[in-house]
Amino acid sequence: MSSIPTTNFFNDVCSFFDHASQFTNHSAGLLDQIKTCNSVYRFRFPIRKGNGVQVIDAWRVEHSHHMSPTKGGIRYSDMVNEDEVMALAALMTYKCAIVNVPFGGAKGGIKINTKNYSVAELENITRRYTVELVKKNFIGPAIDVPAPDYGSGEREMSWIADTYNTMNPGQLDAMGCVTGKPIALHGIHGRREATGRGVALAIRECMNVAEDMKALGLTTGLVNKRVIVQGLGNVGYHTAKYLAELGAIIVGLCEYEGAVYNENGLDLEAVVAHRKEAGTILGFAGAKKEFVTSGEGLEQECDILVPAALENQILITNIGRIKAKIIAEAANGPTTPEAAAIFVKNGGIIIPDMYCNAGGVTVSYFEWLKNLSHVAFGRMDKRYEENANSNLVTMVEKMTGMNLTLEQRGLIVKGPSELELVNSGLEETMVRSYHEIREIKMSNKNINDLRTAAFVGAINKVAVSYMNMGIWP
Numbered sequence: 001m002s003s004i005p006t007t008n009f010f011n012d013v014c015s016f017f018d019h020a021s022q023f024t025n026h027s028a029g030l031l032d033q034i035k036t037c038n039s040v041y042r043f044r045f046p047i048r049k050g051n052g053v054q055v056i057d058a059w060r061v062e063h064s065h066h067m068s069p070t071k072g073g074i075r076y077s078d079m080v081n082e083d084e085v086m087a088l089a090a091l092m093t094y095k096c097a098i099v100n101v102p103f104g105g106a107k108g109g110i111k112i113n114t115k116n117y118s119v120a121e122l123e124n125i126t127r128r129y130t131v132e133l134v135k136k137n138f139i140g141p142a143i144d145v146p147a148p149d150y151g152s153g154e155r156e157m158s159w160i161a162d163t164y165n166t167m168n169p170g171q172l173d174a175m176g177c178v179t180g181k182p183i184a185l186h187g188i189h190g191r192r193e194a195t196g197r198g199v200a201l202a203i204r205e206c207m208n209v210a211e212d213m214k215a216l217g218l219t220t221g222l223v224n225k226r227v228i229v230q231g232l233g234n235v236g237y238h239t240a241k242y243l244a245e246l247g248a249i250i251v252g253l254c255e256y257e258g259a260v261y262n263e264n265g266l267d268l269e270a271v272v273a274h275r276k277e278a279g280t281i282l283g284f285a286g287a288k289k290e291f292v293t294s295g296e297g298l299e300q301e302c303d304i305l306v307p308a309a310l311e312n313q314i315l316i317t318n319i320g321r322i323k324a325k326i327i328a329e330a331a332n333g334p335t336t337p338e339a340a341a342i343f344v345k346n347g348g349i350i351i352p353d354m355y356c357n358a359g360g361v362t363v364s365y366f367e368w369l370k371n372l373s374h375v376a377f378g379r380m381d382k383r384y385e386e387n388a389n390s391n392l393v394t395m396v397e398k399m400t401g402m403n404l405t406l407e408q409r410g411l412i413v414k415g416p417s418e419l420e421l422v423n424s425g426l427e428e429t430m431v432r433s434y435h436e437i438r439e440i441k442m443s444n445k446n447i448n449d450l451r452t453a454a455f456v457g458a459i460n461k462v463a464v465s466y467m468n469m470g471i472w473p
């Protein structure tokens with residue numbers, strides 16, 4: 001399976017949008033304003049490499065300003081292109097609307113293969129990229145707030161935060177200019193694993209609806225459901241980890257160099273350790289089958305398929321061989337519109353990217369709030385709650401003459417930590433949003449998939465913002 005994105009990704013997103021917009025009643029002009037990318041900044045900058053100079057291609061796209069700031073990750077990949085960044089920025093707008101995160105959509109791209117650069121060179125590239133954004137007012141806690149995406153993580157976010165902070169001395173909220181930062185640099189507990197945890201919660205919620213599972217010929221719940229995950233990066237790894245914790249069996253894991261499969265289950269940590277040591281997923285002793293392409297891995301027996309690598313993985317050419325009944329789009333744009341239509345027509349459920357992987361931006365929103373308020377969640381009330389709960393338990397013990405064990409008391413009186421509050425906010429968001437989307441689907445018999453329903457919900461919310469703002473001048 002090729003992982004090279006076609007140049008149709010933005011068109012694909014627009015085609016999903018157009019299909020959904022027939023179920024709304026907004027004017028053509030307003031729909032056009034929602035769909036279009038407001039600002040596309042394409043730039044090039046030089047870096048020193050060895051004794052020479054190399055020119056780097058980069059982008060930042062702000063898709064919609066119906067809410068400020070705009071928000072979206074930065075992709076580091078030698079395959080990144082303008083069309084892809086535009087598509088991903090558009091998806092961010094709809095994603096934020098679906099999970100009620102008050103941001104517009106944006107995305108960034110740096111066209112490099114990270115494997116070809118030293119850490120020092122990656123730092124130079126990241127810092128220079130940030131400076132270019134500052135120069136053109138494409139970054140800031142109230143303007144546009146990047147985050148990690150494919151090929152980037154906490155390290156890159158630290159460099160961005162430090163560069164922005166250095167260039168804006170005295171700006172009190174400067175650390176809110178980027179999310180996905182390490183805890184020690186104003187990050188938030190739970191952000192690293194948030195997208196994967198959110199994907200697992202999305203699948204759990206979908207599988208808890210008895211009526212929908214009956215139609216698929218599946219029992220409810222995740223216990224003993226067979227899962228194949230493509231991509232063992234941040235999103236794929238954490239998705240597999242939480243799905244296993246919820247009782248699912250990880251039967252297949254696919255990386256770009258190939259895939260491993262065992263119908264009785266793979267030990268995720270052992271696969272990761274093997275890949276780290278051997279430099280490839282292939283040759284893992286616990287696998288019963290292995291495949292030299294990632295694509296073959298997708299086609300094996302399972303109940304749930306989780307593409308968590310890149311776009312354009314499930315196409316018209318391989319959809320007929322996909323055995324899963326549920327595709328949970330952890331990656332952005334893994335299924336093309338044509339392939340998705342066939343899968344849904346054959347009775348499958350697609351949990352769409354714009355909802356499925358929204359856990360990342362949800363917790364990024366919490367991190368941004370933390371940065372603006374300059375205090376960790378739970379710091380002010382954790383101990384207060386514990387004392388209040390403890391007094392209550394003591395009173396009940398006195399009144400009833402019965403005493404709790406120390407362990408029971410500890411469970412009841414405990415005040416929440418930042419991580420617990422973040423995970424609670426994430427779970428509430430994923431659960432509420434799933435049912436909001438499903439209700440839109442159920443409210444109109446002509447809406448036959450969750451993606452269309454999710455787009456309808458998102459378009460309506462963005463439209464209300466634009467209508468309330470008006471047009472000026």
Ligand code: NAD
Nearest residue numbers: 003150151195231233234235255256294309331332357360
């Ligand atoms: P990552 O760089 O951490 O990991 C991606 C993994 O996919 C890598 O291990 C890579 O080797 C693997 N991969 C690449 N091509 C592959 C192929 N053809 N087959 C199998 N594996 C392949 O990236 P990530 O942050 O996990 O992002 C993955 C996807 O999730 C992207 O589509 C991204 O836009 C989306 N996403 C990420 C976040 C986030 O918080 N990081 C949030 C929302 C959506």
